[in-house]
Amino acid sequence: MGIYFNEVTHEYPSYTKKTYKAIQNISLKIEKENEFIALIGHTGSGKSTLAKHMNALIFPTSGSLDIFGNHITQKRDKKIKYNSIRKNVGLVFQFPEYQLFEETVEKDIMFGPLNFKVPLEEAKKKAKEALSLVGLDESYLKRNPFNLSGGEKKRVSIAGILAIDPDVLVLDEPTSGLDPAGRDTLMELFLDIHNKTKKSIIIITHDMDLVYKYFNRALVLKDGELSFDGTPDDLFRSDVLEHNHLDYPNTIKTLKYLKEELKLDIDIYKKNIDEVIKEISRVTSNE
Ligand SMILES: Nc1ncnc2c1ncn2[C@@H]1O[C@H](COP(=O)(O)OP(=O)(O)OP(=O)(O)O)[C@@H](O)[C@H]1O
Numbered sequence: 213m214g215i216y217f218n219e220v221t222h223e224y225p226s227y228t229k230k231t232y233k234a235i236q237n238i239s240l241k242i243e244k245e246n247e248f249i250a251l252i253g254h255t256g257s258g259k260s261t262l263a264k265h266m267n268a269l270i271f272p273t274s275g276s277l278d279i280f281g282n283h284i285t286q287k288r289d290k291k292i293k294y295n296s297i298r299k300n301v302g303l304v305f306q307f308p309e310y311q312l313f314e315e316t317v318e319k320d321i322m323f324g325p326l327n328f329k330v331p332l333e334e335a336k337k338k339a340k341e342a343l344s345l346v347g348l349d350e351s352y353l354k355r356n357p358f359n360l361s362g363g364e365k366k367r368v369s370i371a372g373i374l375a376i377d378p379d380v381l382v383l384d385e386p387t388s389g390l391d392p393a394g395r396d397t398l399m400e401l402f403l404d405i406h407n408k409t410k411k412s413i414i415i416i417t418h419d420m421d422l423v424y425k426y427f428n429r430a431l432v433l434k435d436g437e438l439s440f441d442g443t444p445d446d447l448f449r450s451d452v453l454e455h456n457h458l459d460y461p462n463t464i465k466t467l468k469y470l471k472e473e474l475k476l477d478i479d480i481y482k483k484n485i486d487e488v489i490k491e492i493s494r495v496t497s498n499e
């Protein structure tokens with residue numbers, strides 16, 4: 213059980229006569245549990261379009277999906293309960309403005325639980341809990357979401373999805389616009405949810421340091437096509453990134469520089485700053 217893409221193509225209508233293929237012929241299996249996936253690719257490569265298919269927010273123009281046993285094709289099907297798919301797969305949008313619409317933060321976060329028939333008092337409790345998970349205190353509950361900063365809006369939209377407690381989480385650039393400390397705290401939260409519940413989590417990001425440090429699977433989109441599906445370890449040891457005009461993690465870039473410029477016999481594949489320091493001390497103490 214999970215989210216299965218079967219030769220999915222999505223074409224947007226275009227001002228010119230031709231339609232525009234945002235994703236092409238994607239076949240892909242994401243299981244319900246044990247996956248912590250980074251979805252990467254340059255701007256316009258189709259990441260958000262792919263993500264929107266994962267809870268049937270949009271439909272393929274050809275191909276099909278199986279989302280938690282629901283067969284999704286080109287058209288809306290009356291027999292399918294789309295609302296229950298939203299409980300299976302929670303999607304946090306790239307731009308929180310599109311997700312927030314109530315006049316208070318509390319109402320916004322409670323919207324999902326209430327929609328899934330959670331009683332009011334319990335929904336209030338869930339809103340408080342979710343808000344604290346994303347690092348905002350209770351004073352935010354009565355505030356108008358539209359008056360918040362970009363980073364705060366992002367956190368509130370994430371809280372709204374966490375409050376639904378979906379089986380799988382899909383987050384479209386959840387850490388963009390946050391300061392480094394906020395970014396790390398949120399990543400630790402997602403990792404913690406994943407480790408405790410085994411729920412699969414898919415995160416769209418441009419940050420290769422995060423991809424290397426946290427994830428167990430990476431998907432790379434290039435011009436709407438899937439150009440890589442494997443572990444970050446294999447990705448960063450391959451030449452896929454160069455072909456996609458994507459960057460390497462800072463740890464690898466730094467160690468590669470030291471290896472080439474200073475001719476040090478270094479293992480460049482280190483995931484975090486502690487490992488980098490250890491490797492540099494190892495090599496320099498041998499000198
Ligand atoms: N509603 C739409 N109508 C027409 N074209 C669209 C629409 N949404 C996206 N596109 C086009 O489809 C392509 C893929 O867009 P998408 O938003 O999926 O890319 P992305 O990888 O998420 O990019 P980014 O990193 O900038 O968020 C882009 O060329 C975009 O211009």
Ligand SMILES: [Mg+2]
Pocket residue numbers: 259260261306384
């Ligand atoms: Mg996008």
